[in-house]
Amino acid sequence: MTLQFLADGLVMGAMTGLGAIGLTLTYSILRFANFTHGDLISWGAYLTLTLALLIGAAVPYGEPIGPLSFGWPVLAGGLIAMAVTGLLALALDFLLFARLRRRGTAIIMVIASFGASLALRSLLEFLFTSEPTYFSREIQIAIPLAAGIRVTPDQLCSLGLTALLVGAMHLLLTRSHIGRAMRAVSENPALARIVGIDVAAVIRTTWLIGGALACAAGVMLGLTVQIRPYMGFDLLLPLFAAAILGGIGSVPGAVIGGLIVGLAESAGVQFIGANYRAAIAFLLLLLVLLVRPTGLFGVRP
């Protein structure tokens, strides 16, 4: 038996956690299960791919950086795409969700997000076809670590970037004014409004951050696996499992939940087989809902 599945699970789990942060924030602040989140991940990856190609064609610094498979264009494109994906989420809110929110029931927003999710995904399929694609065709040699575990430089880089983003998110939510306002709205929107918190600004920030982190998760998924229109949608069940396992609204919870889901999935692939990979997140989700619906760090059921 090899312990390789631990490393793979950790990398996959980190990306799941990164995606789940945006999901758990929109869930707790806007109070609905947003099915478009997975498709924001796919859009982020395709936007980055397009921008990286454009930048790579315009400036001559396209060579891969050190042992990594990609060059500066992917990093620069990724940064711009994070902003664009945030704006895309904001536009979606302006066109659809904000209007439904004014009318009341959250469950209508879930249907709307389900419809918007399918439309967004199919639009990607129309624009880029369903053929998988890659940021780079460079072949990477995995570096042996201890106990027969091997990782590629891209995987290590993704792990490092995820840790950086999660740390930044934690600081933002605990130390900045807008972060405290976000937590206040998630606790009690009516009370937050009374003490003078600009709820509209909080909602805008939530969408921007959620979209940007979804894009980052998409880029890392594209770097370590592949880019497909369904990449984000297929990640949706692990994302929900991670967010609920960690406790809705908890950022550290989402990350830990993501790591648990990622490790469980790769353990499942190792011991059961790859065919039922997607069902593992579902079983975890059922288990959490049966045993502890509030999740590890949550307060509201």
Place this chain on the structure above:
Amino acid sequence: MMVDLLGYGAFFLVTALSYAIICLGLNIQWGQTGLFNVGVAGFVAVGAYASALLTTPATAGRFGGFELPIAIGWFGAMIAAAICAGIVGAVTLRLRADYLAITTFGIAVAIQLVALNAQGFTGGPFGIGFIPRPFAELAETPIAFSLANLALVGGVTLLTFFALERLARSPWGRVLRAIREDETAAASLGKNANLYRLQAFMLGGAVMGLAGAVQAHFIGFIAPDNYVPALTFQVWAMLIVGGAGNNRGAILGAVVVWGLWSLTGFAMSVVFPPAQQARAAALQIVAIGVVLAVILLLRPRGILGEKKTVSRHIEAADISA
């Protein structure tokens, strides 16, 4: 020419009405009770596979093949889908509403995985063929075959419709709507909200399973690709367009949306060259998604909307008064 048109019309209506039955199932769950099911495709698939396993001839290397009569297959489909709904409901109905959405989404993914991978039960990616078709002895004259099937599927749709209308007017149906509108008030009258929800969810699941079986037997072949999230989405679009909470609306929405779907599909096949057909199909889904969003924004009641439903005794009293 006339005969061709009649044949196509019958074929179209059989398909549209089989969707209408799914829609009626979703209407019990969402329209009457306010339960959000994002896994419609999964329950339809369970019904289709259950009936296929019960009625097909025995096949080497696959479970099932009992060659039972079609009616027993359809009944089995309803039981299997209801059990499936019961399991999901028991876990999630006591939690907040959108946990049900996430769980039903998950069960649909899991069911599709089983259909795809459990070769010994489901035939894997190749699906199950040779599902007995009603009136197969008429297959030599396609027009008679189509019309006979239309009569059968139309009959099943009508039967389901009248049964559900009767239920909606019964005390049981009124409790469902009471729970949907004000759970606390219903609970204060001694109604166990979760138990009623579970019953409505299982009944809706059973109707979806029946529809899956009807479709499977009309086409004679099923494969995991038939039961993707796009199916769930189409059914939701049908119910929202027709008018959630209204059984007539569920049927009307199914026919209208399936008509639009077929028309745009035909237009795409004319406009786009064969190599681009897959991309064009994606565009068709985008269009339906946009239509659903626009209707939710502009006319959330749908075409017909929900009518006030009261006990038939009160109605009779009103007329005689």
